Amino acid sequence: MGGNGGSxxxxxxxxxxxxxxxxxxxxxxxxxxxxxxxRRARQLGANHISTDTSRVRRWLDGExxxxxxxRILSELFSERFGCVVSVEDLxxxxxxxxxxASGVDLPWTGAQTVALLxxxxxxxxxxxxxxxxxxxxxxxxxxxxxxxxxxxxxxxxGSPAPAEPAPVLDSRRPGRLSRPELELLxxxxxxxxxxxxxxxxxxxxxxxVGQLHEVTDLLQEPQPEATTRKLFQVAAELSQLAGWMSxxxxxxxxxxxxxxxxxxxxxxxxxxxxxxxxxxSMSRQMIHLGRPDDALELIHLAQYGSRDCAGPRTQAMxxxxxxxxxxxxxxxxxxxxxxxxxxxxxxxxxxxxxxxxDWIRFFSEAELYAxxxxxxxxxxxxxxxxxxxxxxxxxxxxxxxxxxxxxSEHQRSYALNLIGMASVHLLQRxxxxxxxxxxxxxxxxxxxxSERVNTRIRKTVGTAVRDYGxxxxxxxxxxxxxxxxxxxxxxx
Numbered sequence: 001m002g003g004n005g006g007s008x009x010x011x012x013x014x015x016x017x018x019x020x021x022x023x024x025x026x027x028x029x030x031x032x033x034x035x036x037x038x039r040r041a042r043q044l045g046a047n048h049i050s051t052d053t054s055r056v057r058r059w060l061d062g063e064x065x066x067x068x069x070x071r072i073l074s075e076l077f078s079e080r081f082g083c084v085v086s087v088e089d090l091x092x093x094x095x096x097x098x099x100x101a102s103g104v105d106l107p108w109t110g111a112q113t114v115a116l117l118x119x120x121x122x123x124x125x126x127x128x129x130x131x132x133x134x135x136x137x138x139x140x141x142x143x144x145x146x147x148x149x150x151x152x153x154x155x156x157x158g159s160p161a162p163a164e165p166a167p168v169l170d171s172r173r174p175g176r177l178s179r180p181e182l183e184l185l186x187x188x189x190x191x192x193x194x195x196x197x198x199x200x201x202x203x204x205x206x207x208x209v210g211q212l213h214e215v216t217d218l219l220q221e222p223q224p225e226a227t228t229r230k231l232f233q234v235a236a237e238l239s240q241l242a243g244w245m246s247x248x249x250x251x252x253x254x255x256x257x258x259x260x261x262x263x264x265x266x267x268x269x270x271x272x273x274x275x276x277x278x279x280x281s282m283s284r285q286m287i288h289l290g291r292p293d294d295a296l297e298l299i300h301l302a303q304y305g306s307r308d309c310a311g312p313r314t315q316a317m318x319x320x321x322x323x324x325x326x327x328x329x330x331x332x333x334x335x336x337x338x339x340x341x342x343x344x345x346x347x348x349x350x351x352x353x354x355x356x357x358d359w360i361r362f363f364s365e366a367e368l369y370a371x372x373x374x375x376x377x378x379x380x381x382x383x384x385x386x387x388x389x390x391x392x393x394x395x396x397x398x399x400x401x402x403x404x405x406x407x408s409e410h411q412r413s414y415a416l417n418l419i420g421m422a423s424v425h426l427l428q429r430x431x432x433x434x435x436x437x438x439x440x441x442x443x444x445x446x447x448x449x450s451e452r453v454n455t456r457i458r459k460t461v462g463t464a465v466r467d468y469g470x471x472x473x474x475x476x477x478x479x480x481x482x483x484x485x486x487x488x489x490x491x492x
Contacts, residue, residue, distance in 0.1 A: 013062035018091030020060050026080050030056040040072045043118060043220065064093050079126055104140045104260045105148040113264040117235060118216035120257060124209050139253050141286070146297045152263055152275055153305050177218065177227050185215065185234050189241070190358050196245055197362065197410045200450030205245040212238040229269050236265035237359055240278050247285050250451040255285060273314050276306035277359055280321050292328035299325055313356050316346035317363040320371035327375040330382035339372045362410070366403035370417050373397035377420060380427050390427035397421045415444040415453045423460050431468040435477040438464070442484050454485055
């Protein structure tokens with residue numbers, strides 16, 4: 001009975017009243033449910049499953065099916081009723097928790113990557129009422145995060161060969177993507193990335209997840225090898241962007257899950273520079289969550305994996321993130337060395353004769369100044385609010401703010417650096433100047449849907465109120481914050 005999803009244990013069976021109740025209310029027949037289970041199983045790559053009406057009857061009679069049947073039934077009933085219907089709600093036991101539902105230690109295979117991307121993006125779209133995915137996931141950190149990510153560099157059977165010129169694709173063959181269709185997918189991803197930089201993660205996240213789900217559908221169809229590799233690359237970029245937007249709006253476990261799946265897709269695409277960029281996103285999240293040691297491990301893994309293939313812009317970004325990690329660990333010497341390496345490597349960009357991929361173009365001169373100034377600012381915080389490190393941060397942060405003020409495409413970065421400048425002036429004991437930058441940041445924040453920006457503004461204004469609450473400028477700023485960014489508007 002191996003191909004039908006049965007558990008093979010029928011002792012002490014009694015009718016499954018919970019499953020029976022959901023089944024009756026669904027209005028489905030046994031045959032209809034069996035067909036839907038088979039269809040979903042094929043989408044997951046579980047082609048061995050072949051359910052029929054007699055098997056459904058046995059489930060209703062109390063037989064506990066093997067994975068992935070409980071998970072599939074949970075998804076189908078959740079979709080039917082528009083609410084979360086867990087495996088437990090159906091009176092079923094999951095033999096083990098689905099790797100797509102928790103954890104980051106996933107199989108490094110193409111078919112599994114496609115199945116997990118499809119499953120997770122579908123769940124996100126279907127159950128995206130604020131917090132569901134976030135509460136059903138747990139963040140990984142320490143060895144449970146780092147060790148699985150190290151397998152990114154381990155060759156796996158069936159990994160794509162090094163990139164080669166793509167053959168001319170025949171657009172007349174049914175089910176095969178033409179080159180113009182692939183180019184449209186890539187241009188759509190570039191457009192989403194631009195929207196995120198302008199508007200923050202809150203406005204377009206669902207659209208990105210929807211596009212990602214469409215790409216996973218295409219990956220389930222037979223395609224030429226070069227097309228499959230390109231689709232994995234697009235899936236990796238979209239999954240990274242979905243993770244970045246989730247991070248930006250405060251959905252941290254969801255963000256980590258998308259980053260991990262993006263890294264798996266980048267491996268299938270054979271794109272190590274893209275993989276290093278995804279690891280840098282994970283590193284930034286770990287710094288945000290107060291785990292700089294994990295951040296440093298992820299950056300070193302990114303640097304090692306892309307040392308012989310990433311361009312100077314990407315390598316400069318990785319050095320800048322290495323500096324951020326060292327700064328948050330309170331290591332001034334290593335921070336300064338990484339800052340210098342970031343600056344020196346960035347200076348080599350003009351000698352690089354290959355075009356940069358779109359995902360790294362954000363790392364401009366303004367972004368270099370911004371990252372390095374934040375490293376010195378973070379060092380100041382970790383050295384007992386040291387004014388000497390704040391004085392190193394101030395000219396770099398001022399230059400970043402000047403450059404971002406002229407850049408209409410990166411409004412979130414402009415807001416983050418305005419508030420960074422405000423925090424530097426607080427460290428320098430200049431509260432009036434701090435309030436000027438914080439007020440400007442508030443004006444930009446109203447146009448940007450970013451919980452990250454909002455949280456940093458609240459934190460910086462809170463520090464100003466704590467240390468200089470009697471100053472009229474600080475009182476005015478606090479009132480402006482309450483009016484422009486009320487607590488009630490904060491995302492969950």
